[in-house]
Amino acid sequence: MTTTDSTIPHDAAMGARKVLLQVRDLRVSYGGIQAVKGVDFEVREGELVSLIGSNGAGKTTTMKAITGTLPLAGGEIDYLGASIRGKGAWDLVHQGLAMVPEGRGVFARMTIVENLQMGAYIRNDKAGIAADIERVFTTFPRLKERRDQLAGTMSGGEQQMLAMGRALMCRPRVLLLDEPSMGLSPLMVDKIFEVIADVSRQGMTVLLVEQNASRALQIADRGYVMESGIITMSGGGREMLHDPRVRAAYLGE
Ligand SMILES: Nc1ncnc2c1ncn2[C@@H]1O[C@H](COP(=O)(O)OP(=O)(O)OP(=O)(O)O)[C@@H](O)[C@H]1O
Ligand SMILES: [Mg+2]
Numbered sequence: 001m002t003t004t005d006s007t008i009p010h011d012a013a014m015g016a017r018k019v020l021l022q023v024r025d026l027r028v029s030y031g032g033i034q035a036v037k038g039v040d041f042e043v044r045e046g047e048l049v050s051l052i053g054s055n056g057a058g059k060t061t062t063m064k065a066i067t068g069t070l071p072l073a074g075g076e077i078d079y080l081g082a083s084i085r086g087k088g089a090w091d092l093v094h095q096g097l098a099m100v101p102e103g104r105g106v107f108a109r110m111t112i113v114e115n116l117q118m119g120a121y122i123r124n125d126k127a128g129i130a131a132d133i134e135r136v137f138t139t140f141p142r143l144k145e146r147r148d149q150l151a152g153t154m155s156g157g158e159q160q161m162l163a164m165g166r167a168l169m170c171r172p173r174v175l176l177l178d179e180p181s182m183g184l185s186p187l188m189v190d191k192i193f194e195v196i197a198d199v200s201r202q203g204m205t206v207l208l209v210e211q212n213a214s215r216a217l218q219i220a221d222r223g224y225v226m227e228s229g230i231i232t233m234s235g236g237g238r239e240m241l242h243d244p245r246v247r248a249a250y251l252g253e
Contacts, residue, residue, distance in 0.1 A: 096173030108152025119169030157188030
């Protein structure tokens with residue numbers, strides 16, 4: 001006998017959740033050139049949504065528009081039910097939008113602990129911050145071992161862990177990850193995806209941008225494919241993973 005919960009398809013359960021991020025007909029330009037040409041998608045509370053697509057598709061540009069670091073040329077982005085227009089990146093971080101950028105962006109000349117403390121710069125609850133640093137260390141034991149090492153001397157994978165840990169230190173509502181597996185060894189890629197899945201299982205809402213389509217769809221509730229500035233496919237993570245068009249275009253089959 002199965003419980004009621006486990007008989008509800010994942011999609012249906014997620015469908016009832018509150019929409020945290022709603023992107024409608026988003027357009028973003030660099031000078032006169034449109035990089036994002038009318039994109040629609042949404043992220044609901046507790047979901048892990050993967051946005052996949054090849055080089056230059058417009059994934060990072062979309063992330064930057066969501067976090068208030070690039071202006072919208074058209075369309076709308078609602079976060080927590082209100083437009084992000086006119087809000088700067090700072091405002092949005094305060095409202096719980098945390099992004100781990102492509103290339104990680106750790107503070108190279110600071111130690112691991114100092115980087116994590118920087119992640120909590122919007123908070124002033126000392127005890128809570130200390131407790132959260134310990135939680136990050138539980139998630140990433142490697143960081144604990146090296147807590148006083150300068151971030152710039154760590155491996156790419158370790159820096160990715162630190163960048164994720166630092167983003168979690170501001171207790172985000174939504175975690176945005178831009179190509180977390182880029183340039184990492186297969187073993188480190190495994191570890192990073194394990195952690196993303198873990199963080200998601202603990203209830204975090206995650207928008208994951210990845211070129212590693214297979215791994216990103218394996219852990220996703222839903223996925224979107226972006227090509228040349230538009231969304232060309234969308235669906236459940238598993239469903240997309242088995243879609244012959246996705247497999248041909250992004251999984252090398
Ligand atoms: N600062 C910029 N100035 C001009 N054009 C840009 C700038 N940044 C990105 N572009 C262009 O916008 C398009 C989308 O770029 P974007 O970085 O969003 O792609 P992406 O999907 O993140 O690619 P990748 O997987 O390689 O990171 C590309 O054609 C890119 O050349
Ligand atoms: Mg990118």
